[in-house]
Amino acid sequence: MNLKPLGDRVIVKQDEVEETTASGLFIASSAKEKPTTGVVLAVGEGKLAEDGSRLPMPVAVGDHVIYGKFGGAEIEVEGETVIILRADDIYAIQG
Amino acid sequence: MNLKPLGDRVIVKQDEVEETTASGLFIASSAKEKPTTGVVLAVGEGKLAEDGSRLPMPVAVGDHVIYGKFGGAEIEVEGETVIILRADDIYAIQG
Amino acid sequence: MNLKPLGDRVIVKQDEVEETTASGLFIASSAKEKPTTGVVLAVGEGKLAEDGSRLPMPVAVGDHVIYGKFGGAEIEVEGETVIILRADDIYAIQG
Amino acid sequence: MNLKPLGDRVIVKQDEVEETTASGLFIASSAKEKPTTGVVLAVGEGKLAEDGSRLPMPVAVGDHVIYGKFGGAEIEVEGETVIILRADDIYAIQG
Amino acid sequence: MNLKPLGDRVIVKQDEVEETTASGLFIASSAKEKPTTGVVLAVGEGKLAEDGSRLPMPVAVGDHVIYGKFGGAEIEVEGETVIILRADDIYAIQG
Amino acid sequence: MNLKPLGDRVIVKQDEVEETTASGLFIASSAKEKPTTGVVLAVGEGKLAEDGSRLPMPVAVGDHVIYGKFGGAEIEVEGETVIILRADDIYAIQG
Amino acid sequence: MNLKPLGDRVIVKQDEVEETTASGLFIASSAKEKPTTGVVLAVGEGKLAEDGSRLPMPVAVGDHVIYGKFGGAEIEVEGETVIILRADDIYAIQG
Numbered sequence: 093m094n095l096k097p098l099g100d101r102v103i104v105k106q107d108e109v110e111e112t113t114a115s116g117l118f119i120a121s122s123a124k125e126k127p128t129t130g131v132v133l134a135v136g137e138g139k140l141a142e143d144g145s146r147l148p149m150p151v152a153v154g155d156h157v158i159y160g161k162f163g164g165a166e167i168e169v170e171g172e173t174v175i176i177l178r179a180d181d182i183y184a185i186q187g
Numbered sequence: 188m189n190l191k192p193l194g195d196r197v198i199v200k201q202d203e204v205e206e207t208t209a210s211g212l213f214i215a216s217s218a219k220e221k222p223t224t225g226v227v228l229a230v231g232e233g234k235l236a237e238d239g240s241r242l243p244m245p246v247a248v249g250d251h252v253i254y255g256k257f258g259g260a261e262i263e264v265e266g267e268t269v270i271i272l273r274a275d276d277i278y279a280i281q282g
Numbered sequence: 283m284n285l286k287p288l289g290d291r292v293i294v295k296q297d298e299v300e301e302t303t304a305s306g307l308f309i310a311s312s313a314k315e316k317p318t319t320g321v322v323l324a325v326g327e328g329k330l331a332e333d334g335s336r337l338p339m340p341v342a343v344g345d346h347v348i349y350g351k352f353g354g355a356e357i358e359v360e361g362e363t364v365i366i367l368r369a370d371d372i373y374a375i376q377g
Numbered sequence: 378m379n380l381k382p383l384g385d386r387v388i389v390k391q392d393e394v395e396e397t398t399a400s401g402l403f404i405a406s407s408a409k410e411k412p413t414t415g416v417v418l419a420v421g422e423g424k425l426a427e428d429g430s431r432l433p434m435p436v437a438v439g440d441h442v443i444y445g446k447f448g449g450a451e452i453e454v455e456g457e458t459v460i461i462l463r464a465d466d467i468y469a470i471q472g
Numbered sequence: 473m474n475l476k477p478l479g480d481r482v483i484v485k486q487d488e489v490e491e492t493t494a495s496g497l498f499i500a501s502s503a504k505e506k507p508t509t510g511v512v513l514a515v516g517e518g519k520l521a522e523d524g525s526r527l528p529m530p531v532a533v534g535d536h537v538i539y540g541k542f543g544g545a546e547i548e549v550e551g552e553t554v555i556i557l558r559a560d561d562i563y564a565i566q567g
Numbered sequence: 568m569n570l571k572p573l574g575d576r577v578i579v580k581q582d583e584v585e586e587t588t589a590s591g592l593f594i595a596s597s598a599k600e601k602p603t604t605g606v607v608l609a610v611g612e613g614k615l616a617e618d619g620s621r622l623p624m625p626v627a628v629g630d631h632v633i634y635g636k637f638g639g640a641e642i643e644v645e646g647e648t649v650i651i652l653r654a655d656d657i658y659a660i661q662g
Numbered sequence: 663m664n665l666k667p668l669g670d671r672v673i674v675k676q677d678e679v680e681e682t683t684a685s686g687l688f689i690a691s692s693a694k695e696k697p698t699t700g701v702v703l704a705v706g707e708g709k710l711a712e713d714g715s716r717l718p719m720p721v722a723v724g725d726h727v728i729y730g731k732f733g734g735a736e737i738e739v740e741g742e743t744v745i746i747l748r749a750d751d752i753y754a755i756q757g
Binding site: 574609 | 715717750
Binding site: 148 | 189190191193194196229237239260262
């Protein structure tokens with residue numbers, strides 16, 4: 093994919109809605125903010141610290157992740173919906 | 188469980204609702220934000236400080252904890268409901 | 283009591299409501315946020331600073347304190363109501 | 378008085394309401410947040426800095442002060458109403 | 473005047489309302505927050521930095537200033553209305 | 568263009584609305600905050616750090632970017648609409 | 663002009679409303695917060711850092727600037743309306 097996320101942003105390909113994954117993960121609808129699952133497609137260079145260094149990113153391309161999509165922005169690239177969010181909106185890596 | 192929480196996040200298996208635990212702990216319903224009890228299933232590596240180090244996590248797998256679930260996200264994994272929250276939402280360890 | 287508060291949290295056994303204490307302290311009901319009095323039962327290790335050290339706690343087990351209970355969470359342990367709050371919600375020590 | 382305020386808190390004995398003091402100070406009622414006058418009864422040790430030191434307190438016991446009581450908590454001690462507030466809520470010292 | 477403002481606070485004697493000053497300054501009523509003009513009567517020692525030093529104050533006694541009175545508190549001293557505000561609420565010095 | 572953005576601001580020439588770009592990017596309308604695409608026309612010197620240095624800017628003139636226009640301000644220059652926004656409002660670079 | 667702005671404040675003489683400038687700049691009315699153009703009349707010494715130094719100001723007297731007037735205060739001096747705003751509310755310099 094030809095999108096390079098900036099800073100601590102990550103691009104995720106969202107799983108089909110309400111899917112139960114192969115590993116049995118299912119997102120319960122009773123949560124305050126319903127989390128979503130997906131696969132990481134691209135990862136930014138990391139947040140820029142005041143001294144010019146970058147903080148390491150906690151996820152890598154290919155990770156299957158659980159995230160809160162409240163802070164993200166959905167876009168469509170070559171017919172696929174992807175979401176751009178900040179690394180801190182990713183709760184956990186599955187696998 | 189095959190979920191790795193990120194940063195200062197913790198995964199907790201929530202106790203049955205309104206249960207009085209073996210040690211006699213009961214969550215009173217009159218509190219502003221009703222706390223919940225559960226067992227820690229997984230613990231993140233800790234919050235990343237600006238200098239790249241990580242702050243130690245205050246809980247460990249197996250701890251029975253009291254937490255405020257306002258900031259957490261519930262998910263279902265292999266038929267069980269678990270909650271992903273930040274370490275700071277955990278009030279106390281019981282035991 | 284078998285509860286270990288985390289960080290800068292404190293567990294307090296709340297005095298009976300509207301009690302005038304032996305030392306004559308009475309909480310007036312006209313205050314914006316009505317303070318409460320109680321005895322400290324357990325004290326956390328202190329807030330974790332960015333450098334990994336902990337800030338000292340201003341109260342000790344046994345202190346009779348005045349606190350604002352807005353930020354706290356009430357729980358019942360072995361039949362007693364206790365409140366878990368942050369050290370900064372404690373206004374003063376009496377005695 | 379047997380109350381020890383914590384951190385940057387101060388205990389003040391509030392003047393009678395709408396009093397014109399000997400020095401001619403009168404609190405106008407048109408102000409957005411009506412200030413109040415009183416005498417300082419007790420002073421905390423000062424706010425704890427991240428390095429463990431304490432910032433000096435700007436008032437001393439016996440000072441006659443003007444303060445905003447919005448952030449304070451009123452309590453009654455041995456029949457007198459006193460107010461516990463943070464040093465930063467004190468605007469000026471009179472005298 | 474016998475009032476000593478604390479920290480970065482300043483005491484100002486407000487000009488008569490809607491006055492055009494000798495230097496031709498007039499406060500337009502269309503502004504979002506209507507600024508006010510007045511003369512500085514007393515100046516605090518400056519804001520206390522974390523290292524215990526004080527930041528210099530940008531105004532001196534006798535300065536004619538333009539300020540936003542939103543954050544200030546009006547009091548009456550010996551028959552005069554004065555306002556206590558923070559140095560940062562002063563926009564400019566005239567003259 | 569004769570506009571020099573200040574600090575961490577960037578000037579972007581917005582793509583025609585609802586356009587599918589040559590590379591197949593299409594902005595889905597279901598997103599919470601609909602992102603927009605455009606080309607970077609001018610870039611500020613970077614945000615000024617407390618020590619007087621400037622943090623590097625993540626984009627360069629000519630980059631095709633995806634951004635959230637919520638925080639930006641639209642202006643018209645020589646008949647063209649451009650948007651001035653902060654670098655942090657740019658999500659990703661395409662190409 | 664006899665007004666000295668404090669800290670990071672700037673005094674700007676606002677252009678006539680809805681004017682198209684000589685260089686063709688026109689402010690579109692569809693923006694969330696309509697920016698305004700004007701000429702810088704006076705510039706403060708810069709924001710005071712915690713160490714007592716001042717951060718450099720990004721504009722100089724005579725600059726033609728685009729700014730958001732939301733945070734500013736309008737005053738009338740010798741028959742002219744001027745606006746006092748913070749340097750960070752200036753988006754760009756034209757010319």
